[in-house]
Amino acid sequence: MRGEPFDIQLLDYITGHLADAEYERMREWIEEEEAHRDYYERFYLEYLRQRWYFRARLIREKGRRRYAIRGWRRRVARYVIPLAASVVLLLGVFWGYQSGMWERGPGPVVATSGDIVPGTLKAKLMVDEEQVIPLDDNTSDVVEIAGVQPFVKTPGNIDYRGNEERSLYVRHHLLIVEKGGEYAITLEDSTFVQLNSASTLGYPVVFTGNERRVKLSGEAYFRVKSNQEIPFIVEVGDISIQVTGTEFNVNTHKKNQIETVLVTGSVDIIKDTCRYPLKISQKATYMIDSKEVIVEPVEIDTYVAWKNGDIIFVDERLEDIMYKLSLWYDFEVFYAQPEVKDILLSGDMMKYDRIENLLYFFENSSGIVFEITGRKIVVSMKK
Amino acid sequence: MNSRERDEGLSLDEWYNRYYTPLVLWADTIIHDIAKAEDIVQELFVYLCEKDRYQSLDKIAFKSYLYISVRNTALRSLHACRNIQTLPDISIVEKVWDEEEEDTYEDLIKQMNEEVERLSPRSREVLECVYLKNMKYAEVATHLNISIATVKTLLVRSLKNLRTRLNKSILLFFYHLVRVK
The missing domain is CATH 1.10.10 (Arc Repressor Mutant, subunit A)
Incomplete structure (x- = not known):
C-alpha cells in the first residue's frame, strides 16, 4: 500500500x-x-x-439481438436449407415429418403449436355488392367479370392494363386483402400497387378525366406510372396524397396516424387547403386527432422492407410490433401485464419464416415470455 | 480445466454469448459511450461471421484477438482531441472478466454487490456519478457540494476498500503473475 x-x-x-x-x-x-x-x-x-x-x-443489448438474428439466419442457411432440400426430395415418403425438421433445427422455446403460419397470396375482388371473386396463388388468366377483363398473369398480381370502359359511367372495384394475406394490383394506367395484410384499395377499372384517384385503407406500396398531365391521388382517411410519378409507402395501421414515406420522386400531402411537400427519404405523419402533419427524415428500409419479404423493427414498442405481426400471421394478442407493451425491441426476419423463431429471440433478449395456444399469443414478463 | 482449455473449440456464438458484455465494457472504457461500444462489438462479430472468417482464424489466442480488435477499433473512433488515457496490457483486461480460478462471473458480481453495499452512501454516490452518469470530477464535486480532492479520495478509497476485502482473488492474482513469469 x-x-x-x-x-x-x-x-x-x-x-x-x-x-x-x-x-x-x-x-x-x-x-x-x-x-x-x-x-x-x-x-x-x-x-x-x-x-x-x-x-x-x-448495456442495452440491442446489438446482441441484431447479431443473434443474423447468426441464426446463417445457421438456417447452413443446416436447415440443405435439410429442407432433402426433405423435398423424399417428400412422398416423409411428408408427415416435415414439422420434425424444425424441431431438429434451432428449436424455439415457445410452444410450437403450428397453428400460426405466415400469410399467403390471397385477396377478394369486390366487383359490386353481389359479386365477390376470391383470388389466391392458384388464380391465373382472365378473371371473369362482365364488362371488364382483368387478368392474373403472375400469381398475386391482378392486372387491369388494356381494358376499356365501354359503359357510360366509370365502374369501381375494391381489392380487399384480409389479415394473413397479401396481393398486388396493376392499374389500367400501369401504376403498380402492392397491398399489405388488412388493407383495401378502391379504384376505377379505367382512369378517365383529369385525375387518377384511388382510395386506400391499411398499408400499400405505390409505384405510380409517371404522367405529368394527370395527377395520381390517393385518398387516405381525411387527407390525400398527390403525385405525378413516384414510389412511396402509405400506412394507416398505426394508431391515430397515417404515415407516408417517400422512396423516389416527390409527393404532396394535402389536408383541406394545406399542402405539405415531401422529399425523398422523408416521412409525413398525419395525426388523426390533432390534424397535424409532421415531416421528418427517416431510414426508408424499415418502412418498405415488407414489400421485399422482410420485417424489420428498430426500437419499436412491443405492442406495435405484435400488432404488425398479428396482421400478417393472423393471430390475437393478449398481455398479462400492461407494462410489457412498452418494451422496446429490435430485430429483423424474413416474413415467410415461422413466427416462433422471432419470438424465440425476443424471449432470449428481453425477459418476455410468449405462450402460443391455437391462434392466440399471451405475452407476459418472465417471473 | 483452465479458461484457455475451456475456450478452445467454442463456436462463434458461444464466444459471443460469453464475451459480449466484457468486450462492450472494454470498448466503453476507451470511448466512454456504451451505445457506440455495443455497435463496435456487434460489428466485429458480424464481420467474423461473414464469409466464414471465423473458421479460418487461429483459435489459440482468440480471446486476446477479440480484446485487441475491440481496442483498436475503439481507439480509431476516438476524437483526436481527447485526453488519451493509459491503456493496460491486454492480459490485464482479459482478467477482469474471468479469473483463472473457478469463480464464475455471477459469483464476482455477487461479491461486488456486497462490497458496494458496504461502502458509505457518499462513496456510492460518487461512484454512480462518475461511472453511470459519466460526470467529470468537477461536476461531481459541484453536484455533491464537496471538493474535487474529496471526490478523488472517495474514488480511490472505494477501490482500496474493495481491494482489502477481495483479498482472496488478489492473492490468486499475484500467484498467477508469479507463475506466468
Missing part, C-alpha cells in the same frame, strides 16, 4: 488526468521495478472491475 495521495496520482495516470511532467514521472516509476509494475497492473485491474461493474448496467 503506498498511501492515498499516490493512489490518487495513479488513478489520474490511468484515466488521463495527469499533466505531461507528472505523467512521465509516473511512467518511469512503473517501469522502474517489477514490483511497481505489478502494483500498477493490480490497481488497474481493480479500477476496471469497478468501472465495468457499474457500467454493465447501461
Whole structure:
C-alpha cells in the first residue's frame, strides 16, 4: 500500500488526468521495478472491475439481438436449407415429418403449436355488392367479370392494363386483402400497387378525366406510372396524397396516424387547403386527432422492407410490433401485464419464416415470455 | 480445466454469448459511450461471421484477438482531441472478466454487490456519478457540494476498500503473475 495521495496520482495516470511532467514521472516509476509494475497492473485491474461493474448496467443489448438474428439466419442457411432440400426430395415418403425438421433445427422455446403460419397470396375482388371473386396463388388468366377483363398473369398480381370502359359511367372495384394475406394490383394506367395484410384499395377499372384517384385503407406500396398531365391521388382517411410519378409507402395501421414515406420522386400531402411537400427519404405523419402533419427524415428500409419479404423493427414498442405481426400471421394478442407493451425491441426476419423463431429471440433478449395456444399469443414478463 | 482449455473449440456464438458484455465494457472504457461500444462489438462479430472468417482464424489466442480488435477499433473512433488515457496490457483486461480460478462471473458480481453495499452512501454516490452518469470530477464535486480532492479520495478509497476485502482473488492474482513469469 503506498498511501492515498499516490493512489490518487495513479488513478489520474490511468484515466488521463495527469499533466505531461507528472505523467512521465509516473511512467518511469512503473517501469522502474517489477514490483511497481505489478502494483500498477493490480490497481488497474481493480479500477476496471469497478468501472465495468457499474457500467454493465447501461448495456442495452440491442446489438446482441441484431447479431443473434443474423447468426441464426446463417445457421438456417447452413443446416436447415440443405435439410429442407432433402426433405423435398423424399417428400412422398416423409411428408408427415416435415414439422420434425424444425424441431431438429434451432428449436424455439415457445410452444410450437403450428397453428400460426405466415400469410399467403390471397385477396377478394369486390366487383359490386353481389359479386365477390376470391383470388389466391392458384388464380391465373382472365378473371371473369362482365364488362371488364382483368387478368392474373403472375400469381398475386391482378392486372387491369388494356381494358376499356365501354359503359357510360366509370365502374369501381375494391381489392380487399384480409389479415394473413397479401396481393398486388396493376392499374389500367400501369401504376403498380402492392397491398399489405388488412388493407383495401378502391379504384376505377379505367382512369378517365383529369385525375387518377384511388382510395386506400391499411398499408400499400405505390409505384405510380409517371404522367405529368394527370395527377395520381390517393385518398387516405381525411387527407390525400398527390403525385405525378413516384414510389412511396402509405400506412394507416398505426394508431391515430397515417404515415407516408417517400422512396423516389416527390409527393404532396394535402389536408383541406394545406399542402405539405415531401422529399425523398422523408416521412409525413398525419395525426388523426390533432390534424397535424409532421415531416421528418427517416431510414426508408424499415418502412418498405415488407414489400421485399422482410420485417424489420428498430426500437419499436412491443405492442406495435405484435400488432404488425398479428396482421400478417393472423393471430390475437393478449398481455398479462400492461407494462410489457412498452418494451422496446429490435430485430429483423424474413416474413415467410415461422413466427416462433422471432419470438424465440425476443424471449432470449428481453425477459418476455410468449405462450402460443391455437391462434392466440399471451405475452407476459418472465417471473 | 483452465479458461484457455475451456475456450478452445467454442463456436462463434458461444464466444459471443460469453464475451459480449466484457468486450462492450472494454470498448466503453476507451470511448466512454456504451451505445457506440455495443455497435463496435456487434460489428466485429458480424464481420467474423461473414464469409466464414471465423473458421479460418487461429483459435489459440482468440480471446486476446477479440480484446485487441475491440481496442483498436475503439481507439480509431476516438476524437483526436481527447485526453488519451493509459491503456493496460491486454492480459490485464482479459482478467477482469474471468479469473483463472473457478469463480464464475455471477459469483464476482455477487461479491461486488456486497462490497458496494458496504461502502458509505457518499462513496456510492460518487461512484454512480462518475461511472453511470459519466460526470467529470468537477461536476461531481459541484453536484455533491464537496471538493474535487474529496471526490478523488472517495474514488480511490472505494477501490482500496474493495481491494482489502477481495483479498482472496488478489492473492490468486499475484500467484498467477508469479507463475506466468
